[in-house]
Structure formats: C-alpha cells, structure tokens
Amino acid sequence: MNSSTISISERHRGASCPRKRILVVNCYFDDSRLAIPRTNKLPRPMGPAYLAGAFSRELCEVRLHCEMYSGPLEDPQLLAWPDMLVLTGLITGFDRMLHLTAYARTKKKDVIVVAGGSPIRAFPRYARRFFDYCCLGDIEQMRDVIADAFGEAYVAEEMLPRYDLAYWIGKIGHAESSRYCNFRCSFCTITAEGRGYQRYDLDYIRRQLLAMGKKELVLFIDNNFYGNNRNYFLARLDLIREMYRAGHLGGWAALVTNDFFFKDENLKLAREAGCLGLFSGVESFDTDWLRKMNKIQNTRLPQVELIRKCLDAGIVFFYGLMVDVSARPVAALRRELEFITGTPDITLPGYISIPIPLPGTPFFYDCLAEGRIFPLTKVRDLDSTTLSLEPLDSTDEVLEFLRDIQSLRGYRRRVIQHALGFVRKYRRVLTKQQLTAALANGALLCAYRLMTSPSCGVSLRRSTRLRSHVSTTDSLDPVYQPAFRVASRYEDYFKPTMITDKFGALTEELAEDLGPSREARVETLVTL
Numbered sequence: 247m248n249s250s251t252i253s254i255s256e257r258h259r260g261a262s263c264p265r266k267r268i269l270v271v272n273c274y275f276d277d278s279r280l281a282i283p284r285t286n287k288l289p290r291p292m293g294p295a296y297l298a299g300a301f302s303r304e305l306c307e308v309r310l311h312c313e314m315y316s317g318p319l320e321d322p323q324l325l326a327w328p329d330m331l332v333l334t335g336l337i338t339g340f341d342r343m344l345h346l347t348a349y350a351r352t353k354k355k356d357v358i359v360v361a362g363g364s365p366i367r368a369f370p371r372y373a374r375r376f377f378d379y380c381c382l383g384d385i386e387q388m389r390d391v392i393a394d395a396f397g398e399a400y401v402a403e404e405m406l407p408r409y410d411l412a413y414w415i416g417k418i419g420h421a422e423s424s425r426y427c428n429f430r431c432s433f434c435t436i437t438a439e440g441r442g443y444q445r446y447d448l449d450y451i452r453r454q455l456l457a458m459g460k461k462e463l464v465l466f467i468d469n470n471f472y473g474n475n476r477n478y479f480l481a482r483l484d485l486i487r488e489m490y491r492a493g494h495l496g497g498w499a500a501l502v503t504n505d506f507f508f509k510d511e512n513l514k515l516a517r518e519a520g521c522l523g524l525f526s527g528v529e530s531f532d533t534d535w536l537r538k539m540n541k542i543q544n545t546r547l548p549q550v551e552l553i554r555k556c557l558d559a560g561i562v563f564f565y566g567l568m569v570d571v572s573a574r575p576v577a578a579l580r581r582e583l584e585f586i587t588g589t590p591d592i593t594l595p596g597y598i599s600i601p602i603p604l605p606g607t608p609f610f611y612d613c614l615a616e617g618r619i620f621p622l623t624k625v626r627d628l629d630s631t632t633l634s635l636e637p638l639d640s641t642d643e644v645l646e647f648l649r650d651i652q653s654l655r656g657y658r659r660r661v662i663q664h665a666l667g668f669v670r671k672y673r674r675v676l677t678k679q680q681l682t683a684a685l686a687n688g689a690l691l692c693a694y695r696l697m698t699s700p701s702c703g704v705s706l707r708r709s710t711r712l713r714s715h716v717s718t719t720d721s722l723d724p725v726y727q728p729a730f731r732v733a734s735r736y737e738d739y740f741k742p743t744m745i746t747d748k749f750g751a752l753t754e755e756l757a758e759d760l761g762p763s764r765e766a767r768v769e770t771l772v773t774l
Contacts, residue, residue, distance in 0.1 A: 263305055263396075263397070263399050263400070265305055265306065265307060266301075266305060266306050266307070266329045266330065266396055266400060267306075267307050267309075267327055267328045267329045267330070268298070268301055268306050268307065268308040268309070268328055268329070268330050268332065269308075269309050269310075269311065269324065269325075269327060269328035269330070269331050269332070269350075270294040270297050270298050270308065270309070270310050270311070270332040270333075270334070271294065271310075271311045271312075271313065271319055271331070271332070271333055271334070271346060272291040272293055272294050272310075272311070272312045272313055272314060272334060272335055273313055273333055273334065273335035273339035273340075273342035273343050273346065273365075274291070274312075274313035274314040274335055274336075274339055274342065275338050275339055275341075275342060275626060275629070275723055275725075276314075276723075277629050277630060277631045278695060279712075279713060279720075279721060279722070279723045279724075280723070280724070281317055281318045281723065281724055281725055282317060282699050283314075283315055283316050283317040283699060284314050284315065284698045284699050285315055285698070285699060285700075286697060286698045286699070286700065287314060287315075287698040287699075288418070288465070289420060289465050289467055290312065290314065290315060290414055290415055290418075290420060291312055291314055291315075291334075291335070292407065292412065292415075292420045292422070292467060293334040293335070293363060293385070294310040294311070294312065294332075294334065294411075294412065295310065295407040295408050295409060295411060295412040295415075295420075296385045296405075296407045296422075297332055297334065297362075297385055297388050298310060298407075298408035298411055299402060299405045299406045299407050299408050300385070300386070300388035300389045300392060300401065300402055300405050301392060301400065301401070301402055302399065302400050302401060302402050302403075303402065305396075305399060305400050306400055308408065308411060309324070309327075309328075309411070310408070310411045310412060310413070311324070312412075312413075312414045313335075313339075313342065314414075315414035316414070318342075318725045318729075319346060320349075320725075320729035320730070322349075322353060322729075322730055325346070325349045325350050325353050326350075326353035326354050328350065328354075328357060329357065329358065330357065330358040330359075330360060330395065330396075331346065331347070331350045331357055331358070331359045331360070332360045332361075332362075332388070333346060333347070333359070333360065333361045333362075333377075334361070334362055334363040335363055335364075335365060336363070336364060336365070337364050337365050337368050337435065337604060337605065337625065337628055338625065338626060338628050338629050339365060340365035340368075340369065340373075340625050340743055341624075341625060341626055341726070341742055341743055342725070343361050343365060343376075343377070344376055344739040344740070344743075345725060345726075345728075345739060345740060347359050347361075347376055347377065347736075347739060348728070348732045348733075348736035348737075348739035348740065349728075349729075349730075349732060351733070351736060352731075352732040352733045352736060358378050358379070358395050359376075359377045359378050359379070360377065360378065360379040360381065360388070360391055361373060361376075361377040361379070361380055361381065362379075362380070362381030362382075362383075362385075362387070362388075363381075364435050364439075365625075366380050366381060366382060367382050367435075367438075367439050367606075368435075368438070368604075368605045368606055368759070368760075369605070369743075369756060369759045369760075370382055370759060371758045371759050372743075372755055372756055372758070372759055376739070378395075379391045379394075379395070384425065385405075386405065389401050389402075389405065406453055406454065406457050407421075407454060407457060407458070409457055409458045409459070415458075417461060417462045417463070418461060418462065418463050418464070418465060419455075419458040419459075419461035419463070419464040419465070419495065420458075420464070420465050420467050421451065421454045421455055421458065421464055421465075421466055421467070422446070422454070422466065422467050422468055423445075423446050423451045423466055423468055423471065423482055424443065424444060424445050424446055424468045424469075424470065424471065424473055425441075425443070425444040425446075425468070425469065426441045426442060426443050426444055426469055426470070427443060427469045427470040427503070428442070428443040428470065428473060428474040428503075429470070429503055429541075429542075429543055430540060431527075431539055431540055431541045432538075432539045432540045432541075432607060432608040432609040432612075433539055433568075433601060433602070433603075433604065433607055433608075433609040434604075434607060435604050435606070435607065436469060437607055437608065438604065438605070438606030438607040438610070439606070443470065443473055443474055445473065445475060445478050448481060448482065448485055451482065451485060452485060452489070455489055455494060455495065456494070460493070460494055460495070460496075461495055461496065462496040462497075463495070463496060463497050463498065463499065463522065464495045464497075464498040464499075465498070465499050465500070466498060466499070466500035466501070467501075468500060468501060469501065470501065470502065470503050471500035471501055471502050471506075472502040472503055472505065472506040472512075480515070483515055483516065483519045484519075486498065486519045486520065487518060487519035487520065490519055490520030491520075495520065496520075497520045497521070497522040497679075498519075498520055498521055498522065499521065499522055499523035499524065499525065499562075499564075500521070500524060500525070501524070501525045501526070501527075502524050502525070502526050503526065503527070503543050504526055504527075504543045504544045504546070504547065504552065505543050505546075506524070506526070507526075507547060507552045507555060507556065508546065508547070510555070513555065513556060513559035513561060514559065516561065517559055517560050517561055521561055522561065522562060522677075522679070522680055522683075523561060523562040523563075523564055523680065523683060524556060524561055524562070524563060524564065525564040525565060525566075525596075526552075526563070526564075526565055527541070527544075527565065527566060528544065528549055528553075528565035528566065528567065528595070529541060529544065529565075529566065529567065529568045530567065530568055530570070530582070531549050531550075531582055531585065531586070532574065532578075532582070533545050535570060535573060535574060538573070539609070540608070550589065550591065550592055553565075553591075553592040553593065554591050554592065557591075557592075557593070557672055557675065557676070558675060560675055560676060560680075561680075562593065562676060562680045562683055562684045563592070563593050564593065564596050564687070565593070565595055565596065566595055566596060566597045566598070566599060567582075567586070567595040567597070567598045567599070568598075568599050568600070568601060569582075569598055569599070569600055569647075569651065570600070570601045571600060571601075571633070571635075571637040571638060571639070571644045571647070571648070572601055572613075572618060572635040572636060572637055572638060573601075573638060574638065575638055575639055576638075576639050576643055576644060576647045579647065580647070583651070583657060584657075584660070587657050587660035587661055587663075587664050588660060588664070589664075590663075590664050590665075590666075590667025590668045590670075590671060591668075591671060593668070593684050593687055594661065594664060594687040594688050594691060595687065595691070596687045596690060597630070597690065597691075597694075598630075598651050598691065599630035600630060600631070600632075600633060600648065601635060602628050602629070602630065602634070603618075603619055603628070603634060603635060604628060605625075605628075605745065605756070605759075605760050606760065610760075613635055614752060614760075617636075617750055618635050618636045619634060619635060619636075619745065619746050619750060620633075620634050620635065620636065620716065620717045620718045620746065620750065621718055621746055621747065621748050621749060621750040622717070622718045622744065622746060622747070622748055623717040623718065623744070623745045623746045624717065624742040624743060624744055624745065625742070625743040625744075625745060626722065626723070626742055626743070627717035627720060627745075628745075631648070631652065631715060632715055632716070632717050632720055633645065633648065633715055633716050633717065634717035641716070645715055645716070648715055649715070652694070653691075653692055653693065653694070654691045654692045658692055661688045661691065661692060662688075664688065665685050665688055668684065668685070669681060669685070672684075722742060726740050726742065727740070728740055743755070743756075744756075745760075
C-alpha cells in the first residue's frame, strides 16, 4: 500500500481507497466592504464544522476556513489543494462562492465544487450553472453527495461536528439542538424556505456537548431554542442541567422566541440549568410594525416588561433592533432610540439593522410588487448597512440617520448614562460576567468595527468615506478583483449577481427562481 491509500473500516474490510482532500469554507462578505477578519464577532459560523463531520476520518483529510474570522480566502496553494471544495454561508455570500469556485477550478480543473445553505436555496436553478452539487436540504445531504462523488466508504459512520478543526471557536462552544422555527415572520429566510420546526434526538445533543469538550460558555445556535413542544423543551433542559451540574459547561445562552416568556416558570428552569443569557428578536417597540411583519408573538407582552422579567430572573436579555426606514419616518425611529437609551431597566440592543428584502420572503415579494427595491440592487447589497429600499423620508435624511446609527453618533452620552443606571439596578442580580456581556452591547453599538476587529480601525474609518450606502451606487468589495489570474472562462464569476435591473425589475437571471409567488416557490424547492 502506498502513502496515498489507507485501509478503510471494518465495513469495507479488504478494500483500499485513495485518500481525498476536502476544503470546507464559510463564505463571507464584511459589512464594511473591506477584506478584514472579524475575530471577536459572535456567534461564529458553525456550518463548516458540521459539514466536515460527514466525511470519513480514515479516508478524508479535511481542512476548514472561516472567512468571517480569518478574512477572505485567497491562498493559491490552499485553493489548489482539495479534491472537493464545499461552500456554505449566508445569502449575501453567494458571489463569494463564485469567486472561490473560479479560484479552485483555475488551480485544479477536476475539483468537485459543492454549495449549499441559504444562497443555494434562494437561487436553486441559477446556482446549477456554477456548482457541481447544489444542496437544497439540511447538512445531512452532504452524506449523499460524498457517496455519489467518492463512494459510500468516504461517508462517516456517525456525523458529529468536527470541533477539532474549527479553529475559530476558542473558549465558547457552539451546539445545535433544533432547527428552523415554528413562526413565520415576513422578513425571515426560514419563512421563505417553508421548513417546519425540527427537534434533535437528545442523545445527539449530548454527543455534541461531549465532542466539544469543556467550555466556559456554550451558545445554542438554534433558530428557536424554545420551539413548539413543551415536553421536548423540558427534557432538553433536564439534559443541559445534568451536564451543567457535572461541570461540563460553565453556562449557556440561546435564542428563543417571545412566547418563551409567556410562562414565568421557563425563566426559573432555564436559570437553574445554567442559562446566563437569552437572545430574542425584539426588532421594534412599535406594535403596528410588528403586526405588519407577522411577528405576532411579540405583541402579547409589552417588550419592556418582557425584558425586565428576564433580567430580574438573573438572565441577560439580548436582542436586535430593526429600523425600518421604508415604513417608518426617521423622526419616529430617533424617538425609539431615545426611549431605549433612556430606559436603564432594559439592555441596549446588540445590533441595529435596516430592513433587508431577502429573496423569497413575503417581505421581498411585497417590496418587489410595489416597486420599492432600488434599481441595480445586487445580492451583495442585502446586508444591514446598505439601503436597498425606497425610504419613507428623503434619501439624504435617511442616509444621515443610517450613518449616525453606525456608531450611535449623537447618542453616546445617553449610552454611558444608560450603562451607569443599568449597573445600579442589576448589580445584585447579575454576575460580573453577565454585567460585562450586557454592557458590551453599548460598546458594540458605539464602536462595532473596533470591537469585532480591533486591528483594523484605520482601514475601517477610511472605508466609511468611500461608500454611498445605497445599493444602486455603493462600491463593491475589493475581493471582486481576483487576487490572482483566473482562467478566462471564469472571469464572469467576479461580476456581481444582480437582483434588479436598471428599471428596478427582477433580472432575467433570477426570474426563474424568484418570479413565482412565495407559495409556488416553496413548493418548487420541495420538488427540486
């Protein structure tokens, strides 16, 4: 047997197969539109680690690269290395998938390229032009791809996350105990995909927690940790409490929907099981806007009361805020920010985002039908800092507001006063670790770029001056210029994927994927 082959497991005794090289990449564009790493940003992408678990450890050498943590992958040697390139990421990362495909195929013509995740589910037919395998299903579909491309021998007998390869996770563990959500908010990609809430086997959750080793904190990266089955929720808490008391994890945090807070008992049980923080999508304190976005679960309890209840139970409450300049006047949004920063009883939001018309969502189709998406909007523009929708107020006024909220200019003194009041109120309820995490929200809002990428301050300040923050005219990231020469047939892979044309209509390239109604599109995804 030469060095390129090894004996395979008991199930294939007597056979030998060549080792395969696998590179799994989380594709990422930074909001700053610069090629920088976000070494301190949370939560961290875990798709590559989960996908890596599908490959046989005996027959596959697997490497991972996280572009959010490490910056853009442009290493010619690494891109020439794999027999299979596996790509995943958010919808905005679709063009990065194309870039990496062009690089890898230039360096190695017969490399197999597999792409999956929300970008592929958003544009399933269009994606087939570029990738060898377009995965519309869950991570387990990777096993079918491996079997088809290499043979059954290359599939792992047990699919567990490769935490040992995920160099970016550090002291904070990441685990998943369920998938998708039982609510249908109008702006959410889960709504676009039409997937129902799924529960994991409790033993699989235990094996995940054991596989990651002891961690100071575990983040459950479920879309909705609470879900729609209370018995399962209680059984999961029992498991986590057992492992917490055994010292396997120092504490944990998770994302829940607002219905979690309808039962006071839930907070007590979660805290007893070691819960230190909960994230819930508040999005807005405007009830009318919440109803418009079909976020009905957020309208039953007053948001401030809900946040106080969580904090009083000894659990930090984290949330995001959506400032919908396409539906609400800037004056109203500024009043909302003044209210939040003037209420030390609640935490500050961890981030502030403008609305994003994510392809396939009901919100996207409403905006498209009403002609509210700007002309020449790119898939790349669908981030939290780029205006892609016609605003209610003048564009100049809205852009000034958006630039202000990038660093909370005009609100920083209020943030300091809020922090002092928050500490006075909760210093006997929350631990020092929890208080630090809660106060970090203010720092993130005022200095997000420096907090998440400490070494890139000068470049980040320069980037602000170069951007228009309007999808029609905003500059592209420097990674749209190839880092090295690519084969001529792949040059078009570095052109941005367009959602709308110069008239604001859906482009021909994406019409086949996005032209039908949402209901027809979900049905198509199921049958593709």
